[in-house]
Amino acid sequence: MTRPTTLCEAFQQTAAEQPDRVALRTVGDVVTITWRQYRDRVREIATGLAGLGVGPGDTVALMLTNSPEFHLCDTAVLHCGATPFSVYNTNPSEVLAYQFDNADNRVVICEQQFLPQIRAAVTQGGKVEHIVCVDGAVAGAVHLETLVPAADFDFENTWRSVRPDDLLTIVYTSGTTGPPKGVELTHTNFIENARITEEMGPIGFDDRAVSYLPDAHAANRWFSHYQNLLYGLQVTTVADPKQVLTALADVRPTMFLGVPRVWVKAKMGLDAALEEVSPLRRALARWAIGVGRRRARADSEGRRLGPPDRVRHAIAERLVLSSIRTRIGLDQVKVGASGAAPIPVDVHEYLLALGIPISEGYGMTECTAAGTISRADRIKIGTVGLPVPGVEVSLGPDGEVLLRGKSIMRGYRKMPEKTAETVDSDGWLHTGDIGEFDADGYLKIVDRKKEIIINEAGKNMSPTNIENAITANTPLAGPVAVIGDRRPYNTALITLDPDALARFAEKHGLSGPHGELASDPAVRTAVDECVQNANRTLSRVEQIKTFTVLPEVWEPGSDCLTPTNKLRRKPIGEKYRELIEAMY
Incomplete structure (x- = not known):
């Protein structure tokens, strides 16, 4: 079998090779989809999307949780000769409006829970003509299952006409330094990058992966969705990323990507x-x-x-x-x-x-x-x-x-x-x-x-290395932000991990909401001991002189974290300016 040059070709080869194997599933086999079913559904959905006018050169936005429907719809869009791209489910309407305008998509495929954000984005300039819901019809949106097929759509010829240098997807960066940039990736880009998997050993239908990270993130599309199409590995979707560790015993993955x-x-x-x-x-x-x-x-x-x-x-x-x-x-x-x-x-x-x-x-x-x-x-x-x-x-x-x-x-x-x-x-x-x-x-x-700390004495330091030292030595810690640029010494804002804090509270007989527990003297003492342990792993100039334990949780996609858990340093500095100044 010749090496495929597009993901459409890869999918068709893979589906034909072992059509009765399970391609997509959810935990506990609540939903299972074989390669034969996958192939048939892709044809049906692509024909329905063509009925909305989706064709070669178009773009289609996906706003879905990790589910089999994401894989079905993304692959169907590719078979229309069009380009699917995902948006983070935590995106506010103004960001969605920017992305829809930048991508020129006239169609959004989503779940009903995201309709308010999408509709608000449309009023702010997103050029969307059709909203398709995978989980039922509602006012102003059509159900995926009731799309009217395009009578003149040539499915086979359309997917076969996709070229290696055609646009596979657009991935929007997290926007830590400005508006998200739309990274255009081709079929060739991914197929070339996937050679690393082949170098690491054979991969095929007996392999299993878990899809739980956002599909708007390049790494998850690469590791689960595209390798599913290219190599046939089975993908189990986990809609709530907080459940991924409990899902592992069900899946027993042979391939696993973790942030x-x-x-x-x-x-x-x-x-x-x-x-x-x-x-x-x-x-x-x-x-x-x-x-x-x-x-x-x-x-x-x-x-x-x-x-x-x-x-x-x-x-x-x-x-x-x-x-x-x-x-x-x-x-x-x-x-x-x-x-x-x-x-x-x-x-x-x-x-x-x-x-x-x-x-x-x-x-x-x-x-x-x-x-x-x-x-x-x-x-x-x-x-x-x-x-x-x-x-x-x-x-x-x-x-x-x-x-x-x-x-x-x-x-x-x-x-x-x-x-x-x-x-x-x-x-x-x-x-x-x-x-x-x-x-x-x-x-x-x-x-x-642009993130190197240069203190008042001119010493260059890596905030990431210091933050990792604190995280590694502080079981209670969630995301940590180190401050010290143009300052006499380093300080830190420390959030607490909700699960770890709950365990600590139970063990020490504490009770109350997260914010109250964060200010409890016993918690502060435990964090202080851990920060001192972290300091012993750092050079003197890198060490944290003082810190503030924050009562709130930084969630992915918030003002303080990107959807991929990177710190938004400038917004953090602005939001906590008074607390930071108080540490100096």
């Missing part, structure tokens, strides 16, 4: 569980994890354990580590990845100690997703690995990471000047990240060019 917050919460949950077992079992588990950490460090450094440590590890694996992996549903992972933001080193080492092969990767929407990643045979802690196939990586004079290859975006939609600023005439993508190579050629990301 750092997922891994931090997994470690917090395991640590909390250990506190509930007998002292003997707790001591045994901690011994085994310690042995696992020694193995992880040795593997990271490229050295072989001595015979005594190999024996200890075999015992730890048999008595403890394999059981932990099975308990959390990550016992069958063969390709694991962490991305979107730096993972705390201690958390990464902990996961590797358990025997979960999590490779930290680096990339950005503008290079489709992955630029570098560690391979399973040498996961080097503290680095983001080696270049993926087909991508060149270089450093600019100021240490900026530069990427070049066939997976680099076509450009920003309707922003030729911004495109020229980002991708130079030689094809190098200027990432805005500062990096360095170690002696083995592994890339380390030092920081964002």
Whole structure:
């Protein structure tokens, strides 16, 4: 079978190969869709969308939770010769209006719960003519199931006419430094970038992945949706991302992508569980994890354990580590990845100690997703690995990471000047990240060019590294923001993780809403002890002199966090100006 050159061709080949295998499902098999059913539904939906006038060159917006309907609709739009793109469900109406205007989409496919935002966006300038609901008809919107087919639509000829350099999707950046930019990605961009999966080993119908991150994020589309079309791996959708850790035992994924917050919460949950077992079992588990950490460090450094440590590890694996992996549903992972933001080193080492092969990767929407990643045979802690196939990586004079290859975006939609600023005439993508190579050629990301702290004494520091140190040493912590630019010393705003705080409250006999608990002296003392532990891992100039525990929770897509959990530093600085000044 020839290698497909478009995702339409890939889908048709995959569906024909094993039509009776399950392609899409939900937890507990409440919904299962075979490849045959998937193929038939794509034809039906595409024919109905063609009846609304959707055709080659058009764009269609999707505003859906993680569900089988997302995959059905996205793939159907592709088979119309059009371009589907997803928007974050947390987007306010003014952002949606901007995106709809920028994308020129006349059709939105959504769930009823998002209709108020969409309708408000239309009144603010979004050029939308048709709203299609996947979960029933309501006033002003048509039900997906009742679309009138286009009588003259040639389904086969239309999808076969899609070309490799046609637009596959538009991914809107999180907008940490201004309005979201629409990154235009082609079929070739993804298919070239997917070569990294093939390098890591065979992937096919027996593989399983979980789709729980927003599909408006390039990484989730790459890891679940597009690999489903290209390789046939089974996708289980989880509509509520907070339920992903409980879904793992149902899915037992062979491929799993986690953002750092997922891994931090997994470690917090395991640590909390250990506190509930007998002292003997707790001591045994901690011994085994310690042995696992020694193995992880040795593997990271490229050295072989001595015979005594190999024996200890075999015992730890048999008595403890394999059981932990099975308990959390990550016992069958063969390709694991962490991305979107730096993972705390201690958390990464902990996961590797358990025997979960999590490779930290680096990339950005503008290079489709992955630029570098560690391979399973040498996961080097503290680095983001080696270049993926087909991508060149270089450093600019100021240490900026530069990427070049066939997976680099076509450009920003309707922003030729911004495109020229980002991708130079030689094809190098200027990432805005500062990096360095170690002696083995592994890339380390030092920081964002525009996020480096320069204190009053002129010392350059990475706020991300400091924030990760606090997060790794503070089980109660949610997102943390470090302040210190042009200041005499560093301070921090610390939010608390609701689940961790609830466990702490129960253990210490505390009660009350989140905001009250955040100000409890016992909580403050616990956080203070953890921050001091974090300070011991930092240089003196990096250490946190004082901090403020915030009573609120920062949710993804809020004023303080992007939908992908990146800090919105400028809005944070403005919102908490008085609290910040009080710390100085």
